[in-house]
Structure formats: C-alpha cells, structure tokens
Amino acid sequence: MSREITYAEAVREAMAQAMDADDRVFLMGEDIGVYGGAFGVTNGMIDRFGPSRIRDTPISENGTVGVGVGAALLGMRPVIEMQFSDFVANAMDPLVNQAAKIHFMFGGQLCVPLVVRLPAGGGTGAAAQHSQSQEAWFVHVPGLKVAMPATPADAKGLLLAAIADDNPVVFVEHKLLYRVRGDVPEAAEPLPFGQGVVRRQGRDVTVVATSLMVHKALEAAERLQEQGTSVEVFDPRTLVPLDAAGITASVMKTGRLVVVHEAVERGGFGAEIAAVVSGGEAFSYLQAPIRRVAARNTPIPYSPGLEAAVIPSVDDIVAAVAATVSGG
Amino acid sequence: MATRVTMPKLGMTMLEGNLEKWDVQEGQHVQKGDVLFDVMTDKVSMEVEAPADGFLAGVRVHEGDSVPVGALMAYLLADGEALPGEDAGQPPEPSAGAGERNMAVSASPETTATPVPNTAAPPQAEAPGAAAAAAASANGAQTFGIPATPAARRLAREAGISLQDVQGTGRGGRVEAEDIERYLAHRPAATAAPAATAAPAATVAPAATAAPAATAPPAATAASAATAAPAATAAPATGPAPGSGSAPAGVPLDPVRRAIAEHMLRSAAVPQVTMEAVVDMTEAARLREAINASADVRVSYTDLIARAAAAALKRFPGLNARFDGERLELCARIDMGLAVALPENRGLVVPVVRDAGALSLSELAVARGDLVRRAQAGTLTPDDMAGGSFSLTNLGSYGVRSFNPLLNVPQVATLGVGAIRAPAPGAPLEVALCLTFDHRVLDGAPAAAFLQHLAALLAQPYRLL
Incomplete structure (x- = not known):
C-alpha cells in the first residue's frame, strides 16, 4: 500500500520505522527535537521517541559527528542531521578520517554504521554558506557511500537501506525537495544502493541528473519532446555505489549524454559520469561530445537574480540537450 | 623538403x-x-x-x-x-x-x-x-x-570503410554516424577491382570488421548489473537519406572505380584505332568439338583464339609491346592478359597468362581456367595481373557482335572477340575480331597484317596444334 506524502514526511517515516524496528537507531542534530529541525523533517518525533533518541546537539558538528562515530563503533546506529549541508565542513575529520577509514584500518573488526543527512542545495536565497551541493567531496572518500534521492519514495527506501548499512552513508537531501509530494509505500522497504532508474524513456539523448535536477531534467525533456527531441532521463539515485551499467546501457541506446547536477561543474560528479561513459563500452556509441550542465564555478550569490543565473535551470538543460543532439 | x-x-x-x-x-x-x-x-x-x-x-x-x-x-x-x-x-x-x-x-x-x-x-x-x-x-x-564521433568510427570500422571516404557534416566537418549511414546507403555495390582492360590491379580484400573490444564499465563499489543489455544504434539505412537538402546529387566514385576511370582516361588519351575482321570459325568449331570429345581438358573458343593470337604475335612482335609515351619495349615473351568478368558485377580483372606463346592449346586452356577460377574466387595476386604484353577480351558470350576495346595501356594492342555465330541459317560460323592498336607506334598495315594472319590461323586451326 502506498499513499502520497512529502519528501520530508518520507524521510521522517523512514527514520521512525527504523527506530521502531531497531532500538539502536537514534537521531542527533541541531534543533531536531522540539523545534522539529530547520526544515521540519523531525517534526513530532521527540514526542514519540523521547529526548534520549531524538537528541538536540550543540552547534558543534565536529563534536556531533565524532559522538556519532563513537556510538556507531559501540554498536549504535546513529542518524545525524546537518542543519545545512554546508556545516558538514566542520565535521570532515570525524567523517572522512574516522568514519570512512576505521573499518579498513582495523582489518574489518569494526564498522561505523552511521548516517549523516545533508539538507543541501540552493535556490532558497540562503547565500553561499547555506546553499552548497557537496556530494563530490564525499564521493572522493573511499569508505563512504553517497545517496542522493530525488523522490519521496526513494528518500524513504534509500534511507532505510542507509540506516541498515554497516558503512557510513552520506545522505543528500535537496532542501527544495522536502515539499515535493509522491507515492510512498507504507511498509518499510529498503531500496538497494547502486541501482539507478530510468525516469523517462527516450531515444536521442541520455540526461543523467541527480536530486532536484532530476525534476528539472524531466521538465526539460517534456519541452524538448515538443521540439521533437526524445530525451531519456536517468537518475542514478546513489553516487557510491554508482549504477555505471545502467548509465552505459542508456548511452549505448541514445548515443549522447548530458550530465546535470547542481554542484559546481569543476571537479563535479558529472566529470566522473562522463569518464565512466567515455572510458567504457559506451564510448564507441557516442555521437556527440558529452556535455555537463552544472552550477557556475562560483559561490552561490545572495542576490536571487544572480543565484538563479548560477544554478542550472530548465532552460540551461534544454539548451545543452539541443546543442548535443544537433551534434555541436 | x-x-x-x-x-x-x-x-x-x-x-x-x-x-x-x-x-x-x-x-x-x-x-x-x-x-x-x-x-x-x-x-x-x-x-x-x-x-x-x-x-x-x-x-x-x-x-x-x-x-x-x-x-x-x-x-x-x-x-x-x-x-x-x-x-x-x-x-x-x-x-x-x-x-x-x-x-x-x-x-x-x-x-x-x-x-x-x-x-x-x-x-x-x-x-x-x-x-x-x-x-x-x-x-x-x-x-x-x-574528426569523427566515436559512434561514426565504430560504424565505419564495422562496415570496413575508411573515414577518408566519408563527407563529414558535423561541426567542423566532423564525421557523424549519420554520415556513415548515408555513405553506406549511397555506396555503389561494387567493391572490387579493375574494369575491362584496366591495368593490373589488386583485388580488394574482404573487410576485416574488427569487433570493438568490449570493456566492462568500471564498477563503482557494487554497481548493479540489473540493467538491460545495450541496444545497438540504428542500422545503416538502406536507401538514400531523405531530405538531404542541398547536397549535390550523386556520390563520388569509390577508390577502385576511380582508379579504373583514371586508367580509362589515360587510355583514351592514346590515339588508337580499332579494325575488325570477320573470321570463318567452321574449322575451329570442328576442331574444338573433336578435342572436347576426346581430351580431358575442355577447350573454349577463347583458348583457341588466344592460342592463335599468341602464334600470330610471334610473327608480328611489334604488337607484343609496351609503350609509355617515350620508350617502346618489344616484349620478348607473350604475356597475354585475359579480361575476366567478376561475379555480381564486381567489375573485371585482367590476369595474365605467362609466356602464352610457349603453351600448347591444352596448357593454355588449363592456365586460363586456373586464372578465371581464381579471379572469381578473388584470390588473384597482383603478380597474376602485372606485366601483360597484349590483352584479349571476349564479350561473345553476351551476344555482342563486335565492339571497340580500349587499349590496356601501356600495351600497344588489344584484341576484342565478338560472338561466334552463323549470320544466316546454314551459313558458316564466324566471329568478329576487333583489334585496337596504338597508332603512335603502329600503323594500320602491320596491324591489319597481324589480323589477317590471325584470321588465317583460325580458319585453319590445325596449325595451332
């Protein structure tokens, strides 16, 4: 059975069901208790699970994630919310140098079943320190898994899988997705990592998009359809592990690839996808250069007009796809 | 430089x-x-x-x-x-x-x-x-x-064609998959070698379509393999691409055909004369019948005429020669080129029977049969086709009565053979022999004398045995 709920509700439901099922699961974060979190994701959870499992933390991400790593090492399954994904910069040492590596440094005797949720992305007028898309930072750290669900159902299923995973998982939630509604199964059904999904079937070009950009890509595809261009939209859902086979199969079908993400272009995950495609079986099927649509290489401006210019728009995707299909 | x-x-x-x-x-x-x-x-x-x-x-x-x-x-x-x-x-x-x-x-x-x-x-x-x-x-x-897209390169590789031959229409002249498909759709069916009286040329080797090495996509940690098998891109179109817009009509010749065209043009630049003699083939037919009834080797009219031509060339060595415009080489040996049509309209080759003047009729028939078989099988070597001193081309089997063969330059003479036929019911069998010669180095009289001698040999073919 499923019903339509918001992305935020889906995330909340996943956490609540995981907590119901497993006493070891608990939440930490800034203002997640009575306040319900900066984006309301944990609304009401403290009433149900109490302050020992819904733990408000000081404004010290380094400390919070460090505590989470310790708790995980001792057998708990903490889920930590960064109030804004940007703040995870403060927690890089426990996350990158501890959580990601302990399993490997101790010969597999220990694991760190930690989830760090990152409300990410711009478009909110929140400027440079509250708008970033940092997924590439974590993709580059072996030992971390990275999920970027684009729909409420994926958010629930992948978060359940992340909490059940014995590895540390960075879970990226775009802030503008929280109010997006969609059908979500009521049951606690985890979704496998490393399995992308074709959001829209197409013939002429593959658009691989992540998170919020999946929706922009679908809108662009709709518009391009009117112009006679058939766009396939592929959502990898998790970046680590990545469904390289799914992307490759799609590109071998269409012969063209446009990668769309909200993170800045330089060093972004789009380059990784492009390399996976051009370095693999799909190479010989490419009919045009691979294009990336990504944020300009600049901090997100506060000015709404400038912010809109920096972040990829539907128009940007339409233009890039049109240029790619015309062989440019 | x-x-x-x-x-x-x-x-x-x-x-x-x-x-x-x-x-x-x-x-x-x-x-x-x-x-x-x-x-x-x-x-x-x-x-x-x-x-x-x-x-x-x-x-x-x-x-x-x-x-x-x-x-x-x-x-x-x-x-x-x-x-x-x-x-x-x-x-x-x-x-x-x-x-x-x-x-x-x-x-x-x-x-x-x-x-x-x-x-x-x-x-x-x-x-x-x-x-x-x-x-x-x-x-x-x-x-x-x-410049070409990877997809175009793959299609070209699979089709065994060179990107050099394809006009790229993409940005900066880049060859795209569509260009390959258009090229394949318009390409003449012929893939093979030289035409009638063309110079020795190689047969074209079959396309070696190297299958692209399939490299597994790099799997991140534990990527799923649940996705469908890749679909191939569109197969080459079978007809002209519609709406090719302002592109000029027609296609450039493929390289082999272009080579033939150039060779023919060089030949046409030579002042050449064709003269025709009608020869009584009654005795030749009788002889051929008798040989084929008794011997292991089947002898064709072409073999008989080639044997006669070789004998006549011994008497008229001026026709067994090569002329490059400056130097005339009288060839000591009669290396007779024989035009052979390839199957499926793939053109014509002119393999050479070596030292035809030294071969008996049956030896010549065997040598010619071997060349024809290998020509049709595509296994001739350039050596088989190089260095002829005289050429013979027979269109008689098509019912052609007589024709005007072009010189196979730098050879100075070519003999065309028409159909062997009776001009009227009950009349004796006859054939038109059409001799083309290079008028720069030969005059009409010696050429005609050669033709006359050839006719006499065929009229009394027992002298060829």
Missing part, C-alpha cells in the same frame, strides 16, 4: 599493411617512381613506388611489421637535408600543395591502380601531430586526424 613515406591505402578496406621488404636500403637514393617497398595486405602483395626523389632515411618500420594506413614509415631527403624533428610529432609544413601531400601519403597510382582516394575530409585531416598519432596507434589509425 623531406618527403614523408607512409603506408598507402591500397584497398578500400585496408586498415594496415605488412611491410614485406624495403626494396631500397636506408641511405640509398631513389627516384620518384622507383619501387620503394613491398606491402602485403590481407591477400595481396604489392610494390609501392617512391613518392619523390631522395635518400631513404629515418626508417622506423621494419620488414615484417604491421603498419597502419597513413603511418609514417620513413623519409625521403634531399642531399644534405636533415631529418625533420619527428619526435615532436610535427609533419613537415604543407608548403607543397595539398595534392602533392596526398601523393606523398599515397602509393603510386600508376602501378597499383588503387590510388589513395581524394580525401573528402576537411583541412584538419592533416593536422599537426597527426603523424605521431598514426605512428603510435596500432589500430584505427586509418582515420587519424579525421
């Missing part, structure tokens, strides 16, 4: 050639047109001429090496000239015209009759660094320097 010596493209499907041997030592001087090296492609060995005068230097390919088409093999240097800085991968500046540069990259068309096609590629085709890329690349180098 140093002239680059590169692996020529000797056939439409040739991707690389095996250097059989250098015919010239490093440091030795050659003149343009001298045989420089021998190349073995899939089935055929060929001599390649020096594209210019010079000293052979900077040899980087050794006998037995496989060399991609277009790859740099050596240089020809002027006296005292230093090797270009090839380590920088810079080909010599194209101060010469583009045509000359193509020559330097090509084999000499005169001997191979399969010249490098005029590249339809844009100027980037000879971009700096291309030589290094070609030399470094072991495969696919036939397309070096030609």
